[in-house]
Amino acid sequence: MNNNQLSKPATGNSKWTKPAIAAGVVVIIAILPLLLTSPYTLHIFILTFIYTIAAVSLRTIITSGQFPLAHGAFMGVGAYGAAMIAKWLGWSPWLTIPLGGLIAMGIGMLIGYPFARLRALYYAMGSLFFGMAIIYVIWAGGSWTGGYSGLTGIPPLFPIGTSKVPYYYFFLGLAVVSFLALYRFEFSRIGINLKAIAQSHLVASSVGINEALYRVLAVGVGCFFAGLAGAGYAHYTLVLSGATFSFMATLWLVMYVLIGGVNSFIGPIIGTFILVLIPEFARDLKIYVPFISAGILLIVVYIMPQGLVSLPQLIRSKFFERGKSEKVTNAP
Amino acid sequence: MLLEISGLTKYFGGLAAVSQFDMHVNEGEIAGLIGPNGAGKTTLFNLVTGVLRPTRGKVMFDGNDITNKKPHQVAKLGIGRTFQLNPLFANFTVLQNVSASFHLHPRSSLLDIYFNTATYRNNEAYILEQSLEILKLVGLDGVKEELAKNLPHGYQKMLGIARALAVKPKLLLLDEPIAGMNPDEIDFTMTGIRKTRQQGTTIVVVEHNMRIMDLCDRVVVINFGKKITEGLPKEVRENQEVIQAYFGGEHVA
Numbered sequence: 001m002n003n004n005q006l007s008k009p010a011t012g013n014s015k016w017t018k019p020a021i022a023a024g025v026v027v028i029i030a031i032l033p034l035l036l037t038s039p040y041t042l043h044i045f046i047l048t049f050i051y052t053i054a055a056v057s058l059r060t061i062i063t064s065g066q067f068p069l070a071h072g073a074f075m076g077v078g079a080y081g082a083a084m085i086a087k088w089l090g091w092s093p094w095l096t097i098p099l100g101g102l103i104a105m106g107i108g109m110l111i112g113y114p115f116a117r118l119r120a121l122y123y124a125m126g127s128l129f130f131g132m133a134i135i136y137v138i139w140a141g142g143s144w145t146g147g148y149s150g151l152t153g154i155p156p157l158f159p160i161g162t163s164k165v166p167y168y169y170f171f172l173g174l175a176v177v178s179f180l181a182l183y184r185f186e187f188s189r190i191g192i193n194l195k196a197i198a199q200s201h202l203v204a205s206s207v208g209i210n211e212a213l214y215r216v217l218a219v220g221v222g223c224f225f226a227g228l229a230g231a232g233y234a235h236y237t238l239v240l241s242g243a244t245f246s247f248m249a250t251l252w253l254v255m256y257v258l259i260g261g262v263n264s265f266i267g268p269i270i271g272t273f274i275l276v277l278i279p280e281f282a283r284d285l286k287i288y289v290p291f292i293s294a295g296i297l298l299i300v301v302y303i304m305p306q307g308l309v310s311l312p313q314l315i316r317s318k319f320f321e322r323g324k325s326e327k328v329t330n331a332p
Numbered sequence: 333m334l335l336e337i338s339g340l341t342k343y344f345g346g347l348a349a350v351s352q353f354d355m356h357v358n359e360g361e362i363a364g365l366i367g368p369n370g371a372g373k374t375t376l377f378n379l380v381t382g383v384l385r386p387t388r389g390k391v392m393f394d395g396n397d398i399t400n401k402k403p404h405q406v407a408k409l410g411i412g413r414t415f416q417l418n419p420l421f422a423n424f425t426v427l428q429n430v431s432a433s434f435h436l437h438p439r440s441s442l443l444d445i446y447f448n449t450a451t452y453r454n455n456e457a458y459i460l461e462q463s464l465e466i467l468k469l470v471g472l473d474g475v476k477e478e479l480a481k482n483l484p485h486g487y488q489k490m491l492g493i494a495r496a497l498a499v500k501p502k503l504l505l506l507d508e509p510i511a512g513m514n515p516d517e518i519d520f521t522m523t524g525i526r527k528t529r530q531q532g533t534t535i536v537v538v539e540h541n542m543r544i545m546d547l548c549d550r551v552v553v554i555n556f557g558k559k560i561t562e563g564l565p566k567e568v569r570e571n572q573e574v575i576q577a578y579f580g581g582e583h584v585a
Contacts, residue, residue: 188445189456196432199421206381207433207499208407
């Protein structure tokens with residue numbers, strides 16, 4: 001982890017610079033529906049908001065030194081949990097969306113505890129198979145989950161016939177609130193403890209940090225927001241299929257995080273926007289998306305190990321502060 | 333008696349890394365635990381601090397049985413330790429290494445931390461003050477903004493001690509604090525350790541470098557997982573078995 005993100009939002013002229021920029025960006029995005037009225041464009045933005053929540057929450061788990069490969073599946077847990085409760089028990093989507101997050105959190109923590117003993121590759125593999133198992137459970141769920149043919153008839157968040165605009169603002173708001181919650185989590189002593197564990201679990205536990213507790217906490221919080229995003233997705237698309245939350249979905253979330261920059265809070269947000277929006281604006285290229293993404297990933301790995309977030313800094317050091325460029329490139 | 337180890341045994345497969353080991357540490361002393369490489373010194377520390385579970389035996393600390401406690405529970409009871417390798421949070425600054433190590437005293441609840449309450453802010457202010465004091469004590473206040481991984485070896489080891497002090501330990505276990513150091517670094521570190529003891533901390537120091545004996549009130553010698561002898565540094569230095577273990581009829585270790 002880059003140290004300057006540890007306790008203070010570094011660089012910038014005053015402590016208000018970053019919040020001001022962030023608020024400015026949110027305002028611009030909030031104005032967009034006035035300019036871009038096409039339902040399809042709004043739809044793409046809505047999906048982007050949903051996936052940024054999942055990507056940012058995935059990174060929260062990664063800061064604790066765990067690399068889970070089940071985050072897409074936990075979106076699925078939230079999505080199916082919320083959809084099924086709303087459909088079969090008739091609960092309001094306004095309740096089932098947070099509930100979807102809580103269900104994902106519960107299952108995440110339950111499985112996170114035994115997994116807290118696993119490290120590195122073993123953790124990744126263990127979570128990978130757990131994620132796949134979740135999808136099989138969904139497929140095996142018969143009429144409860146809709147099985148292979150998918151779950152339909154999910155109650156919508158807003159009355160049927162509502163335009164995309166309320167959804168746009170709902171998910172923008174949900175994303176902003178989620179980011180604020182996760183930002184506070186990361187930049188408090190809780191996040192510092194997680195980063196300490198990631199750097200050396202031996203040293204961290206020798207100063208009294210309960211490693212298992214903190215790792216499970218990180219997984220719980222990460223899964224809550226994945227479930228929240230998934231539950232929102234369910235009450236927006238109204239149709240669910242297990243394939244949406246398969247291993248591929250997880251891999252895309254990992255790509256968003258890696259390409260945007262795993263060491264920076266806004267990295268996954270930038271990564272998601274770029275990887276979702278670029279193919280949409282160049283629609284002829286859509287079938288090449290996996291190739292383009294792989295290409296971007298390679299470029300990022302070789303030139304910007306800190307992810308796309310470091311691009312401005314990289315340009316600055318390459319062209320304006322010659323001789324200082326090693327500062328950017330000797331990433332951990 | 334602050335620490336009492338009795339009959340401690342640890343098998344790795346069929347090999348006894350530590351066998352029937354007894355040792356005690358009195359309050360306020362610096363006890364040395366010396367022995368050649370591979371003698372079982374670090375294993376012993378790992379057994380005491382809960383990183384490893386003993387096969388047999390018992391460890392009492394300050395009236396508590398800590399035999400099967402986990403590392404964070406042992407830290408909570410007041411044992412701080414350093415590590416031979418991997419001694420710090422490499423990507424934190426020196427100051428952050430120490431302040432991050434203040435997990436226990438004072439301790440903020442998760443809710444206090446998350447909601448940034450007055451309790452949490454006061455605790456953090458206190459931690460910052462204490463961290464700077466510890467850095468001054470061990471002589472690292474001049475490099476507090478450096479990244480830990482960029483420090484010279486001797487400073488890194490000293491930072492390991494500073495980190496362990498943040499636990500406010502009654503007992504401090506130092507694992508090879510002067511290994512691989514040049515004479516200047518050794519002097520720097522030994523001064524730091526002496527100052528730490530003056531603050532009232534009991535210390536057990538593991539080393540294979542015999543120079544450490546200058547610090548110790550009492551020395552225990554271990555080889556092949558067994559205690560060979562114990563006594564005053566002067567006595568141990570002249571003990572035939574120790575000379576055998578160290579020199580073994582061959583060249584100097």
